[in-house]
Amino acid sequence: MRPFLSVGARYLINLEVLNTIESAQGIIRHRRAPVIDRTGKRVLLVPVISGESIANSYQLLLSKASLKNDLPVCTLCSKGMFIKHSDLSHLRDLSKLGEDLSPVDKWLIEKGRKATPEAIEGEIIKGCVVEDIGGFLINEMKVKRTSRFQTGYMLPVYDGLEAASKSIQQHKGEDEYYVEIASALYSFTFNLDIDGIGCASLTRRRKVIETEERRRRIKLAVQTLAYMMDSFLLGANRSRFLPTVTLDSFIITLSSPYPFVVSSPARADYIEDTLERAKDFEELSGSNVQIWYSKEGKELLKTFKSVVEEAAKADEC
Numbered sequence: 535m536r537p538f539l540s541v542g543a544r545y546l547i548n549l550e551v552l553n554t555i556e557s558a559q560g561i562i563r564h565r566r567a568p569v570i571d572r573t574g575k576r577v578l579l580v581p582v583i584s585g586e587s588i589a590n591s592y593q594l595l596l597s598k599a600s601l602k603n604d605l606p607v608c609t610l611c612s613k614g615m616f617i618k619h620s621d622l623s624h625l626r627d628l629s630k631l632g633e634d635l636s637p638v639d640k641w642l643i644e645k646g647r648k649a650t651p652e653a654i655e656g657e658i659i660k661g662c663v664v665e666d667i668g669g670f671l672i673n674e675m676k677v678k679r680t681s682r683f684q685t686g687y688m689l690p691v692y693d694g695l696e697a698a699s700k701s702i703q704q705h706k707g708e709d710e711y712y713v714e715i716a717s718a719l720y721s722f723t724f725n726l727d728i729d730g731i732g733c734a735s736l737t738r739r740r741k742v743i744e745t746e747e748r749r750r751r752i753k754l755a756v757q758t759l760a761y762m763m764d765s766f767l768l769g770a771n772r773s774r775f776l777p778t779v780t781l782d783s784f785i786i787t788l789s790s791p792y793p794f795v796v797s798s799p800a801r802a803d804y805i806e807d808t809l810e811r812a813k814d815f816e817e818l819s820g821s822n823v824q825i826w827y828s829k830e831g832k833e834l835l836k837t838f839k840s841v842v843e844e845a846a847k848a849d850e851c
């Protein structure tokens with residue numbers, strides 16, 4: 535089995551909270567992105583949660599869960615600083631200051647310069663779950679690993695935009711509009727290349743950790759996604775601007791051996807469309823697509839339990 539996980543969901547989010555903008559100390563609280571509505575004539579500026587912010591939240595949860603489960607994490611990832619060995623001088627400074635660095639950090643400082651890119655990739659996968667799953671880039675040593683997960687902007691869904699456009703305010707002489715409504719449906723998409731977790735891939739696919747540990751990492755990666763989605767542990771400034779959020783609907787697919795991605799939850803019929811596409815995909819590619827969904831957004835964690843079990847059946851690298 536060479537599993538690939540894809541998740542699409544819709545969340546009802548209180549926009550008044552997301553809309554709150556303060557410029558104290560030059561910090562703009564919420565990012566807005568221009569979205570063109572279905573008429574193609576209007577640009578709506580809507581509050582969004584960036585893919586970068588989702589990635590940061592996911593990696594932070596992954597780091598904490600790994601440490602709790604005795605899985606390795608490097609020094610800076612364990613502190614929630616995801617610079618991922620892009621600046622080794624920083625680690626050398628920390629070492630001089632007496633910081634007890636993780637084994638992979640020590641290895642990189644001592645042997646990194648003379649090691650091959652393949653060896654460096656292998657050591658980092660072994661020594662840090664966050665970088666195994668979230669990828670890394672070390673310019674100094676010309677080594678990179680593509681992230682095993684993909685996500686993007688959480689935007690209001692198309693049908694939500696239309697509802698929103700009834701109460702938008704036009705600014706004089708500008709073609710831009712601000713959405714001013716109480717709440718809106720937002721789309722969320724997340725893909726996880728389970729097949730790539732724990733396997734080196736820089737030049738060729740190869741095993742670098744034991745298959746038992748690889749399966750533990752896979753379980754952890756899927757469980758972490760489940761917790762993040764269920765409790766909506768996303769976005770910044772949660773200490774004072776915790777948004778009011780309800781999971782509206784979701785669909786989860788697990789495909790093997792070819793990757794299948796769910797239809798965008800921006801469209802209202804994303805669940806039906808995914809079901810149809812999955813059938814065609816199975817016929818065309820000979821792949822198997824397992825599907826779980828709820829149109830009411832119910833029992834997400836229960837559903838994920840079966841997904842975790844299936845995902846952990848992954849073979850050796």
Ligand SMILES: [Zn+2]
Nearest residue numbers: 608611662665
């Ligand atoms: Zn790390």
